[in-house]
Amino acid sequence: MPSKELLNISLPALKRLPVYYNFLKSQEKEGVETITAPAIAKALKLVPIQVRKDIANTGITGKPKTGYGIKELLRAIEDFMGWTNTYDAIIVGTGDLGRALLGYEAFKTYGLNIVKAFDNDPNKVGKLFHNKEIHHVDELETCCKRLDVKTGIITVPAENAQEVAERMIKSGIIAIWNFAPAILDLPEGIIYQQGDIGISLSVLKKKLFDKLNR
Amino acid sequence: MPSKELLNISLPALKRLPVYYNFLKSQEKEGVETITAPAIAKALKLVPIQVRKDIANTGITGKPKTGYGIKELLRAIEDFMGWTNTYDAIIVGTGDLGRALLGYEAFKTYGLNIVKAFDNDPNKVGKLFHNKEIHHVDELETCCKRLDVKTGIITVPAENAQEVAERMIKSGIIAIWNFAPAILDLPEGIIYQQGDIGISLSVLKKKLFDKLNR
DNA sequence: TAGATTGTTAATCGATTAACAATC
DNA sequence: TAGATTGTTAATCGATTAACAATC
Numbered sequence: 001m002p003s004k005e006l007l008n009i010s011l012p013a014l015k016r017l018p019v020y021y022n023f024l025k026s027q028e029k030e031g032v033e034t035i036t037a038p039a040i041a042k043a044l045k046l047v048p049i050q051v052r053k054d055i056a057n058t059g060i061t062g063k064p065k066t067g068y069g070i071k072e073l074l075r076a077i078e079d080f081m082g083w084t085n086t087y088d089a090i091i092v093g094t095g096d097l098g099r100a101l102l103g104y105e106a107f108k109t110y111g112l113n114i115v116k117a118f119d120n121d122p123n124k125v126g127k128l129f130h131n132k133e134i135h136h137v138d139e140l141e142t143c144c145k146r147l148d149v150k151t152g153i154i155t156v157p158a159e160n161a162q163e164v165a166e167r168m169i170k171s172g173i174i175a176i177w178n179f180a181p182a183i184l185d186l187p188e189g190i191i192y193q194q195g196d197i198g199i200s201l202s203v204l205k206k207k208l209f210d211k212l213n214r
Numbered sequence: 215m216p217s218k219e220l221l222n223i224s225l226p227a228l229k230r231l232p233v234y235y236n237f238l239k240s241q242e243k244e245g246v247e248t249i250t251a252p253a254i255a256k257a258l259k260l261v262p263i264q265v266r267k268d269i270a271n272t273g274i275t276g277k278p279k280t281g282y283g284i285k286e287l288l289r290a291i292e293d294f295m296g297w298t299n300t301y302d303a304i305i306v307g308t309g310d311l312g313r314a315l316l317g318y319e320a321f322k323t324y325g326l327n328i329v330k331a332f333d334n335d336p337n338k339v340g341k342l343f344h345n346k347e348i349h350h351v352d353e354l355e356t357c358c359k360r361l362d363v364k365t366g367i368i369t370v371p372a373e374n375a376q377e378v379a380e381r382m383i384k385s386g387i388i389a390i391w392n393f394a395p396a397i398l399d400l401p402e403g404i405i406y407q408q409g410d411i412g413i414s415l416s417v418l419k420k421k422l423f424d425k426l427n428r
Numbered sequence: 429t430a431g432a433t434t435g436t437t438a439a440t441c442g443a444t445t446a447a448c449a450a451t452c
Numbered sequence: 453t454a455g456a457t458t459g460t461t462a463a464t465c466g467a468t469t470a471a472c473a474a475t476c
Binding site: 006007008011014015017018019022023026043044081082083085087095096097099100103104106107109110111112150151158174175177181182183185191193194195196197198199200201202203204205206207208209210211212213 | 220228231301313314318388405407420
């Protein structure tokens with residue numbers, strides 16, 4: 001059974017909005033003040049009607065002939081996506097990927113703030129990565145409850161992902177972003193997002209494979 | 215204009231296959247030899263008919279009542295996805311994320327092998343990360359041509375992504391996996407895959423935001 | 429004004445789901 | 453055999469695209 005939908009926008013459209021945002025930001029930097037759907041579509045290799053439909057989701061409205069105000073549109077996307085509300089998150093697993101996420105500046109744009117990192121390696125505990133101290137994973141529960149953290153990021157090996165997820169849920173976490181290539185068995189109501197980059201790579205690889213073997 | 219399709223499978227189905235694969239691998243480890251579509255569906259929170267349809271893409275066929283042979287199904291997915299053909303790749307940008315990718319073991323499963331890393335920081339050039347030497351980005355073209363590398367990974371800041379992509383294409387690269395949150399203007403025929411994890415985060419964040427603000 | 433672009437309502441397309449005979 | 457599961461063919465659902473009047 002697929003989990004029932006939380007969103008009032010289609011998933012593909014939701015994923016396009018951050019892409020629009022990136023493009024609009026770059027346009028804003030160049031001093032552009034308004035932009036039309038056909039112009040956005042051209043840059044992003046979409047069709048104008050799709051851009052108009054996607055933008056309509058944010059509630060903003062454009063002017064015929066002129067298009068949309070860039071600043072207004074940027075703010076509409078921020079609001080719609082909930083980026084203006086910053087949430088705290090914790091991360092478990094401080095391998096290469098975990099540390100990369102700890103230093104990921106763009107999280108600010110999306111309103112996510114990693115407040116603590118955890119690991120089970122005693123050699124790492126107490127060290128600082130990107131100015132954040134690593135705690136032992138046994139402190140997860142008290143820490144999350146004290147800080148009322150709702151979001152957890154998993155960057156441990158696949159074998160440990162299920163266990164970490166369970167500890168997170170016990171700690172009051174309700175949204176999990178999982179980078180381990182593992183299938184997690186989670187209770188109803190937990191928000192789950194696959195972060196595993198293997199899926200993205202698979203798509204690229206398959207396209208290349210098919211092209212080279214045609 | 216959206217680029218015309220390269221694939222003979224739907225994109226959503228293509229993305230589910232690696233997820234099946236991960237699950238089947240974990241089942242294989244536990245000594246399971248056959249599995250039915252309803253069992254896979256239950257574990258992955260899908261519906262049985264969708265699992266059967268997805269599996270049908272790989273060309274494999276099951277037995278009523280028994281299901282599919284796990285080893286056979288694993289190999290069918292590997293073959294279909296092209297994982298059995300390993301391609302060389304290069305990566306430009308050796309920040310935290312670039313280094314994480316350099317050490318990403320799962321690439322072996324997917325048949326990708328990062329052979330060289332590049333950076334424009336003279337302090338990094340010549341150093342080793344995960345046993346791979348960092349070269350100056352000026353060597354990109356000669357290096358890619360000599361080794362006949364077709365796949366490039368971009369992990370530079372957004373401002374430099376377009377320039378790096380152009381150098382890659384000049385170097386004979388035809389498939390680009392871009393982790394920078396930048397919109398790239400690429401010629402026709404170049405295979406492109408967004409790697410930017412901000413999109414994945416946005417989906418998680420939006421679901422949580424909507425849930426908390428309902 | 430003329431022409432381009434908007435938002436809305438309707439049509440199409442593609443993916444998911446249902447139905448069901450075949451089969452282990 | 454009886455019952456569960458398969459693969460196939462048809463129906464449904466949802467996202468994309470088209471058509472078009474309104475408007476700047």
